[in-house]
Amino acid sequence: MAERISDAEHAVMEVLWRRAPLTATEASDALAPDRGWSLQTVKTLLSRLVTKGVVATEADGRRYLYRPLVEREDYVAHESQRLVDRLFGGRVTPLVAHLAETQQLSDSDIAEIEALLKALKP
Amino acid sequence: MAERISDAEHAVMEVLWRRAPLTATEASDALAPDRGWSLQTVKTLLSRLVTKGVVATEADGRRYLYRPLVEREDYVAHESQRLVDRLFGGRVTPLVAHLAETQQLSDSDIAEIEALLKALKP
DNA sequence: GGTTTATAACTACAGATGTAATCGTTCGAA
DNA sequence: TTCGAACGATTACATCTGTAGTTATAAACC
Numbered sequence: 001m002a003e004r005i006s007d008a009e010h011a012v013m014e015v016l017w018r019r020a021p022l023t024a025t026e027a028s029d030a031l032a033p034d035r036g037w038s039l040q041t042v043k044t045l046l047s048r049l050v051t052k053g054v055v056a057t058e059a060d061g062r063r064y065l066y067r068p069l070v071e072r073e074d075y076v077a078h079e080s081q082r083l084v085d086r087l088f089g090g091r092v093t094p095l096v097a098h099l100a101e102t103q104q105l106s107d108s109d110i111a112e113i114e115a116l117l118k119a120l121k122p
Numbered sequence: 123m124a125e126r127i128s129d130a131e132h133a134v135m136e137v138l139w140r141r142a143p144l145t146a147t148e149a150s151d152a153l154a155p156d157r158g159w160s161l162q163t164v165k166t167l168l169s170r171l172v173t174k175g176v177v178a179t180e181a182d183g184r185r186y187l188y189r190p191l192v193e194r195e196d197y198v199a200h201e202s203q204r205l206v207d208r209l210f211g212g213r214v215t216p217l218v219a220h221l222a223e224t225q226q227l228s229d230s231d232i233a234e235i236e237a238l239l240k241a242l243k244p
Numbered sequence: 245g246g247t248t249t250a251t252a253a254c255t256a257c258a259g260a261t262g263t264a265a266t267c268g269t270t271c272g273a274a
Numbered sequence: 275t276t277c278g279a280a281c282g283a284t285t286a287c288a289t290c291t292g293t294a295g296t297t298a299t300a301a302a303c304c
Binding site for chain 2: 010077087099102105112
């Protein structure tokens with residue numbers, strides 16, 4: 001995942017992560033409600049993702065099936081780390097503090113996070 | 123802050139947030155250790171930030187002093203929200219869960235966050 | 245078997261971005 | 275008073291990104 005995935009490309013990755021393998025047409029259909037891109041646009045984005053090495057193709061007759069080569073988990077981890085590095089000096093605690101302060105956290109949100117933290121303790 | 127701030131531009135904003143107002147040369151000097159950009163590059167980035175309406179200039183003799191027009195707090199909030207929206211369906215709890223799981227949180231990190239959460243409760 | 249249709253491959257093109265170089269002007273030093 | 279240094283303004287240019295259009299080909303239908 002050395003190559004950066006752009007915003008538009010990320011939208012395509014999301015549908016692949018949700019239900020790969022897909023043909024270009026299927027991916028385009030899945031994206032239509034949200035983005036309304038033409039089929040050609042989706043094909044361009046798929047090609048770029050293949051070039052970047054994050055999506056693989058598999059021949060299915062005379063068309064391709066596309067499937068992601070990187071796990072969503074890894075992408076999410078990578079992007080989250082990028083944000084933490086860029087904006088919070090690489091430290092997670094200030095990010096959590098920021099989120100806690102600026103977001104509306106319900107009581108159950110807080111309880112959930114507390115439970116999570118408790119589980120992490122030795 | 124309607125216009126997006128690019129990565130390189132963001133690096134310039136950071137030095138302005140740290141010690142504005144600065145001349146272009148001062149900003150360039152401050153960025154040199156990390157990025158090693160030429161003075162011209164920094165000037166270009168400053169101009170673009172001015173065009174985008176996120177940095178203001180003030181004449182100081184025949185040069186400019188640059189200062190940010192957006193608060194770092196606002197930028198951080200905006201970018202954090204963007205990440206939460208793009209990767210966690212707009213919900214903060216899954217992000218915190220993800221961070222808690224993938225990061226090395228020390229005992230004191232956990233304690234700090236717990237204290238934060240406690241303070242948020244009614 | 246000729247014609248439409250689906251598909252991949254190639255091309256296009258404007259705007260953003262990273263990274264400067266050059267031009268024109270003014271101020272200060274010699 | 276002239277010359278160079280310091281600045282802002284303008285221009286440059288390759289790459290990436292968003293968003294397609296066009297072309298070539300094979301398959302399917304009639």
